[in-house]
Amino acid sequence: MSKIESNVAVPAGVQLPIYMDNHATSQLDPRVLEAMMPYFTTKFGNAASRNHSFGWEAEQGVETAREQIASLIGATAKEIIFTSGATESNNLALKGVAEMYRERGNHIITQVTEHKAVLDTCKRLEKQGFRVTYLPVKADGLIDMEDLKRAMDDKTILVSIMWANNEIGVLQPIAEIGKLCHERGVLFHTDAVQAVGKVPVNVIADNVDLLSLSGHKIYGPKGVGALYVRRRNPRVQVAAQIDGGGHERGMRSGTLNVPGIVGLGKACEIAQQEMAAEAKQLAHLRDRLKAKLESELDYIHVNGSMEHHLPGNLNMSFVYVEGESLLMGIHEIAVSSGSACTSATLEPSYVLKALGLGDDVAHSSIRFGIGRYNTEAEIDYTAAKVIDVVKKLRELSPLYEMVKDGIDLSKIEWAAH
Amino acid sequence: MAYSEKVIEHYNNPRNVGQLDKSSTEVGTGLVGAPECGDVMRLQIRVNPETQIIEEAKFKTFGCGSAIASSSLATEWVKGKTVEQALEIKNTEIVKELALPPVKIHCSVLAEDAIRAAIGDWKKKNNVAETAEAVAH
Numbered sequence: 066m067s068k069i070e071s072n073v074a075v076p077a078g079v080q081l082p083i084y085m086d087n088h089a090t091s092q093l094d095p096r097v098l099e100a101m102m103p104y105f106t107t108k109f110g111n112a113a114s115r116n117h118s119f120g121w122e123a124e125q126g127v128e129t130a131r132e133q134i135a136s137l138i139g140a141t142a143k144e145i146i147f148t149s150g151a152t153e154s155n156n157l158a159l160k161g162v163a164e165m166y167r168e169r170g171n172h173i174i175t176q177v178t179e180h181k182a183v184l185d186t187c188k189r190l191e192k193q194g195f196r197v198t199y200l201p202v203k204a205d206g207l208i209d210m211e212d213l214k215r216a217m218d219d220k221t222i223l224v225s226i227m228w229a230n231n232e233i234g235v236l237q238p239i240a241e242i243g244k245l246c247h248e249r250g251v252l253f254h255t256d257a258v259q260a261v262g263k264v265p266v267n268v269i270a271d272n273v274d275l276l277s278l279s280g281h282k283i284y285g286p287k288g289v290g291a292l293y294v295r296r297r298n299p300r301v302q303v304a305a306q307i308d309g310g311g312h313e314r315g316m317r318s319g320t321l322n323v324p325g326i327v328g329l330g331k332a333c334e335i336a337q338q339e340m341a342a343e344a345k346q347l348a349h350l351r352d353r354l355k356a357k358l359e360s361e362l363d364y365i366h367v368n369g370s371m372e373h374h375l376p377g378n379l380n381m382s383f384v385y386v387e388g389e390s391l392l393m394g395i396h397e398i399a400v401s402s403g404s405a406c407t408s409a410t411l412e413p414s415y416v417l418k419a420l421g422l423g424d425d426v427a428h429s430s431i432r433f434g435i436g437r438y439n440t441e442a443e444i445d446y447t448a449a450k451v452i453d454v455v456k457k458l459r460e461l462s463p464l465y466e467m468v469k470d471g472i473d474l475s476k477i478e479w480a481a482h
Numbered sequence: 483m484a485y486s487e488k489v490i491e492h493y494n495n496p497r498n499v500g501q502l503d504k505s506s507t508e509v510g511t512g513l514v515g516a517p518e519c520g521d522v523m524r525l526q527i528r529v530n531p532e533t534q535i536i537e538e539a540k541f542k543t544f545g546c547g548s549a550i551a552s553s554s555l556a557t558e559w560v561k562g563k564t565v566e567q568a569l570e571i572k573n574t575e576i577v578k579e580l581a582l583p584p585v586k587i588h589c590s591v592l593a594e595d596a597i598r599a600a601i602g603d604w605k606k607k608n609n610v611a612e613t614a615e616a617v618a619h
Contacts, residue, residue: 387520389546393485393493413520425517461499461550463524463542464517479516480595 073449076442081397083443087282087377087436088231088259089401093328094284094437100331101286104324112321113312123323130330137333138257138276139267140293146313147326150290151258152182154277155225157292157317158254159186161303162223162275163195166252170220176200176208176237177419179227183256187225196220204421205370206235213242223252228260228276232403232416232432233369234378236264243272252301258282258290262336263344263375268293274301280325284437285332289325292317343437347376350435350444355379357448362455364468368417368430377435380417382426383451385465386458391431394454398447403430485547486581492551497558500540502526510604512596521545521589523553525596527560527568529604534564541596548586552576552593565601565610 075081084092104126112127114120131142148154163173175187177199187197198216200208208226217224224246229236239255246253254275260266261276262283268276276293280286294316295301309318358365364384380403383391388402403414413427422430431451435444459465464474485493501524502509508528515522521544528538539557543550555576560568576582576590604610 385544387545387549390493390550393490393547423518424520428517428520461496461542462544463513463522464544466501466542474517477513479518479522480514 073453076446079442079446083398085433085435085439085447086399086401087434090281091284091436092438093286094332094335096335097285097328097331101324101328104327112323126323126327127321130326133330133334134291137337138261138293139269144293144296146292146294146316147321148290148292148317149288151277151279154290154292155182155256156186157303157306158275158277159225160306162252163190164304165302166222170222172196172218172220173223174198174200174216174221175225176202178202178230178416180231180256183225202419206230206233206420207370207373208237210241217249221251223254225254228255228257229375231259232414233380234375235369236373240271247272259375262340280329280332283332283336286325286328289322289329344376347435350439351377351379354433354444354448358451361452368420379433380430382430383455384426384429385462386455387428388430390458391454395450398450401432403427488580489548489551492554493547496550496554498540499542502528502540507607510600512599512603514595514599515592521549521592523592523596525553525556525600527600527604529565536560536563536568548582549589551580552589553596555579556593556597560597568597569601571597
């Protein structure tokens with residue numbers, strides 16, 4: 066038996082540890098930091114101060130950022146509301162619409178693979194008397210448009226479907242959903258945290274009414290995000306969830322996080338300029354990683370539709386190897402796993418289970434989140450390391466041995482504990 | 483989560499990996515856990531029929547690093563013990579030796595179960611009466 070500790074050589078130019086978990090967060094782009102710096106030091110004014118230059122200067126920074134964000138998503142500056150991040154944006158969109166449109170109806174439609182910021186907000190709304198339909202997803206992770214049509218009734222006020230999934234990277238048919246919602250007079254919110262800056266997003270073409278985005282997923286700072294709220298056709302209103310000085314057209318009070326907002330704006334500007342080329346490069350790296358893994362390992366598969374997919378995402382199950390033990394073997398590469406052992410709840414990923422994956426396969430999944438700063442050499446090293454560790458762990462796996470011996474694992478009576 | 487040095491050491495250098503001839507009357511096999519739960523351990527012992535001493539132990543484990551370390555340690559500990567002595571190994575001793583955090587205690591429980599299941603299988607093959615304690619749960 067060989068050691069699990071592997072001796073895959075680290076190629077020149079690769080520094081360990083390697084960060085490949087860009088759906089969790091991303092490294093701040095130095096150009097973003099540079100844009101933010103003056104707003105921590107000399108330009109420290111409160112953007113709401115109307116009677117001196119310190120305030121005007123800060124306000125100027127905020128308004129530039131509003132333009133940069135709006136431009137990236139096809140909106141106008143006045144439609145951008147700053148928040149503390151996408152969790153707050155999702156809360157404001159759902160609770161704000163629910164409260165504002167309660168007279169019109171009490172039904173909300175979402176899907177089972179949403180982020181907890183949407184799901185748990187919906188759960189709370191249910192306690193307040195709203196009805197929520199959680200649409201299932203198909204084996205490829207996409208919703209069925211027919212399910213959505215059937216779920217709509219005359220009490221439906223809002224549909225909330227994420228643009229790109231944070232675990233499996235699948236892109237929902239946003240344009241189709243938006244079109245249907247507008248035909249039915251239902252508002253459409255999308256959590257686009259993983260999509261903005263990665264794939265083309267246009268709120269007009271795609272008929273989006275509310276859209277959540279975040280700074281730190283797009284090489285911007287943490288603690289800042291935005292909610293797009295449509296101003297015409299239709300004019301959307303959300304009830305404020307934080308009361309105070311009436312900032313952000315009364316929809317979100319609180320002194321603006323000026324450096325954060327300036328950083329978010331700059332990150333959007335960079336994304337707009339570089340997205341097309343970057344998406345190509347990320348897809349190339351992703352496909353390279355996938356091909357290398359597939360050429361060396363059996364019993365592996367990709368989770369989620371590869372056809373409708375974020376360029377930098379690869380979610381793979383390495384069957385008969387438990388995810389946490391794999392992470393331990395490749396500990397110098399930062400990725401994440403759908404394994405229960407890596408979560409606080411000891412439950413495997415609800416997103417993978419929604420695809421119809423068994424718990425055993427969900428336990429074996431790894432999410433690679435490739436980003437702006439990953440190199441081809443890093444991809445090659447990652448592939449070599451994963452292959453090496455998976456092979457070694459399979460030598461240790463009674464399940465892999467049994468399958469290789471032709472035993473049907475589903476026929477065994479497992480003593481579940 | 484940070485792992486203890488001992489867990490990392492067993493994970494990197496697992497002891498006694500492999501399999502013994504299941505059909506031999508000297509060999510007892512314990513297969514515990516379930517793939518859905520994220521861990522399956524197979525622990526095997528070869529018992530000297532004269533002395534009842536466990537002369538060889540092998541394991542294979544599908545599970546997290548703590549599960550691998552717990553079963554690797556279990557094979558080390560049962561070797562050289564008599565069957566009855568091996569039954570006295572408690573999961574709490576494994577927890578202590580490997581410094582397992584509370585969330586990983588089930589890995590040690592599974593290792594104890596695996597020892598008991600292997601011994602139970604050997605006893606069944608050799609018509610040795612099960613002690614009350616040895617009933618697998």
